[in-house]
Amino acid sequence: MGQLNSIDLPEPGTRSTVAAVPSKSRWWLWVFVLGVVALGSWYYYSSRNASQAADAASPGAAGKGKGGSGAGNMVVPVVVATAQRGDLPVYFNGLGTVTAYNTVTVRSRVDGQLVSVAFKEGQFVHEGDLLAQIDPRPFQVMLEQALGQLAKDQAQRRDAEVNHERFKLLFKEGVIPQQQLDTQAALVGQFDGAIESDQSQINNAKLQLTYSRITAPISGRIGLRLVDAGNIVHASDTNGLLVITQLQPISVIFSLPQDQLPQVNAKLGSGAQLVVDAYDRDDIAKIASGKLETIDNQIDMTTGTYKLKSIFANADNSLFPNQFVNVHLLVDTKRNLTIIPAAAIQRGPQGTYLYAVAKDASTKDAIAKIYPVTIAQTTGDRVGLSAGLNPGDVVVIDGQDKLQDGTKVNPSPSAGTNSAGRSSASPPPAQGAPQTGSPSKGQAGGSRR
DSSP, X not given: OHHHHTOOOOOHHHHHHHHHHHHHTTHHHHHHHHHHHHHHHHHHHHHHHHHHHHHHHSTTTTTOOTTOOTTTTOEEEEEEEEOEEEEEEEEEEEEEEEEESOEEEEOOSSOEEEEEEOOOTTOEXXXXXXXXXXXXXXXXXXXXXXXXXXXXXXXXXXXXXXXXXXXXXXXXXXXXXXXXXXXXHHHHHHHHHHHHHHHHHHHHHHHHHHHTEEEOSSOEEEOOOSSOTTOEEOTTOSSOSEEEEOOSSEEEEEEEEGGGHHHHHHHHHTTOOOXXXXXXXXXXXXXXXXXEEEEEXXXXXXXXXXXEEEEXXXXXXXXXXXXXXXXEEEEEEEEEEEEEEGGGOEEETTEEEEEEEEEOTTTOOEEEEEEXXXXXXXXXXXXXXXXXXXXXXXXXXXXXXXXXXXXXXXXXXXXXXXXXXXXXXXXXXXXXXXXXXXXOTTOOOOOOO
16 A cells, blocks of 8 residues: 555646647648648639739730620721822842943053053043053154155156166067066066055054054043053053043843743843833932843853843933942833732731721721732832722721721821822832822721722
């Protein structure tokens, strides 16, 4: 019994303390559970907000207004232009190089000292103008010697001729033999040959004297002087004295793809005169107009192109040799097309279309309508349509990215272009293309074809 009394029993408060220890050791588990719940809630609400924002930004959201008609009450400002009936030129474009119509390197044809230069660098000269003078005195002396020899031979020939006549009389009287008469006749012939040789020497001396005066072989512009006065020049010199380039007229050599050869060749074969326009390197400003002269006789196999030569009058000297230009060759003209700015054309899975401004039948408001169109020709910033649009229709050229079929619009005319969309820098329209003004604000288009 004494041993039982010695056993220590736990006090009433001790049990509750022991049981509380395991409960405090699991506090991190509750923190983890609460974190997972908070993260899940944040992800749910974030995904929901992103989905709503994507639905609001979708192309169809603008049209989901009350009643489901078009763009609802939203009015989109757009820039418009009016379609016009006219002709559109067909150009083949290529890169060309201006080439002098004729280029001559003037050289001396005789040897001698260059005593004077009668031209200025950069001067325009005409054919036959004096350019330089080589010392003519040696050739004058040669001429005088030839003239003196001719006079001598002529005198001897006259003496031989007189003796020949005497010998004829003596031979008739039997005083001299036939051989002596024949010898005298041969002597007269020898002097005749000497006189012919003397005459050729005279002509040669005169020619050398003429060559001492160097004149312009063609009309054109003189380049930089290559030899100064006082130098000894020779006929064998390779550099020459100066270079003359003919600038009026002047030619432009340019290339086109070989696929365009049949059409150009057919036009030339029919006798048509094709117009060629030369533009600056930026292909903006027109420099001059000319005509196509000929086509090269072969295609370049390395580039798949062929060369053409055009001629320009170049009266104002706006074209210069070795100048790079953009060439526009007018090969045809499309007639009676509906012409609009190229900015109006849109392309999609269903083909080519555009937005035209029309009036809503019920509200009389200006709305955008989709018109499928057929493109016949594109030239510069203008497009010619063969179907899908009528002249006078108002088309949208800016702001199409916010439009749908039936969207209300606030049209305003384009600035800096006429109603056909041609800016001042664009190539001029072909003959017969109308010049029109910009449409008024809110002008409605006609019916679709």
